[in-house]
Amino acid sequence: MxxxxxxxxxxxxxxxxxxxxxxxxxxxxxxxxxxxxxxxxxxxxxxxxxxxxxxxxxxxxxxxxxxxxxxxxxxxxxxxxxxxxxxxxxxxxxxxxxxxxxxxxxxxxxxxxxxxxxxxxxxxxxxxGRTHPAGSVRADGLRWDERTEHVEVSGRLDVAGLATPISATLHLRERRGRAYEVICMLDDRPEGLHYTAVLPVTRTFIDEPLPRGTWEVWLRLGFSGMHRELRVLAPAEPVDVRVWRRLWHVRIASTAAPDPLTITVGRA
Structure with a gap:
């Protein structure tokens, strides 16, 4: 050497x-x-x-x-x-x-x-320990769960040779400055570290569902006193559904590869 x-x-x-x-x-x-x-x-x-x-x-x-x-x-x-x-x-x-x-x-x-x-x-x-940009990562899957009326975002991180994150959150930013965050579940598998996040869009028992707007999606990782943020890239198959929320129908739509992942909640 x-x-x-x-x-x-x-x-x-x-x-x-x-x-x-x-x-x-x-x-x-x-x-x-x-x-x-x-x-x-x-x-x-x-x-x-x-x-x-x-x-x-x-x-x-x-x-x-x-x-x-x-x-x-x-x-x-x-x-x-x-x-x-x-x-x-x-x-x-x-x-x-x-x-x-x-x-x-x-x-x-x-x-x-x-x-x-x-x-x-x-x-x-x-x-x-401030949050610093660390590139991008592509989501492997984006799925509408009809039973729970949630959008599920999942993907894989290649952490070979790196310290394994101890926490992960999906951070959504709306173009007018609002933010929305959900905790990711992490699963360490032989092929890499998998993350899954569930976004409520019609109802939730704890927090408000994802508000109306156009939301950019980021993955935030926490290590030992450090925080890194990766822009999530859209998978090949987008989500595009119309659901009943409170008093009217709303449309939940996302971008598709090769674009960065953006989720829009708006009038149907």
Whole structure:
């Protein structure tokens, strides 16, 4: 493995300790760089090095509570890389066998910080746990349940090599700013993590049914102190039904592949 790779990741208080190795002749000058994802900020952290045969062992300590000029690392996602002899930073991968589960810490005031291995296999740090976009996922099925008068949305997530989400919700956003959310059921199967959400559109015992409007559909996933959001893409077969709701008929219709999934509740 020629690129730098991590052999240890762990928290001591508010400090994230990293240890790793890289192939290099002699003892290089090392510096850890944290780059703000989606922004321009860069935070530099000293790293120490010692030769170990044909390899160099390195260590770095990131005090998230005071790393940015004595101030806490700002909220957001930060990608970590290692600069060798002042060259451009190389992303930090993990050694085979190193636990890829998110490592969670806390700052004063309860702010969550999570060090995790990104889908690209490199180290990133999430400060604050805010919801961040993470691409899209296609729904495998969209079904009208005539007995319960619910719309069922189901699909599969490929989480190979990633931490398994511990929670999932289907988040619908209406174009005028309203939001509607239902909890997804998760089922870990050999072929991937399956999710299923049920949207009440005519009646419900607990919450109001999905209001009238045109609703964009998103899948929100919760990990260890982190939240990611994927735009749900429509399956091949749409839903298009007319049902009685309260005092009049309404039409429930959806988009079909290849478009993003949108569900409309309106007059029949």
């Amino acid at each position: 020629s690129d730098p790779y991590l052999t240890e990741i762990g928290w001591t208080g508010s400090a994230l300790r990293l240890a790793g190795r890289l192939e290099h002749r002699g003892t290089p000058r090392l510096e850890l760089l944290l780059r703000e994802r989606g922004g321009e900020a860069v935070v530099r952290v000293p790293a120490t090095a010692r030769t170990d045969g044909p390899h160099v062992a390195f260590e770095a300590r990131i005090d998230v509570a005071a790393v940015a000029g004595g101030a806490p690392l700002p909220g957001g996602v930060w990608d970590a890389g290692l600069s060798v002899d002042s060259a451009d930073a190389v992303p930090l991968a993990r050694a085979p066998g190193l636990d890829a589960s998110p490592q969670r810490g806390f700052l004063d005031g309860g702010t969550t910080v999570a060090a995790y291995i990104s889908p690209l296999g490199t180290l990133a740090i999430d400060v604050g």
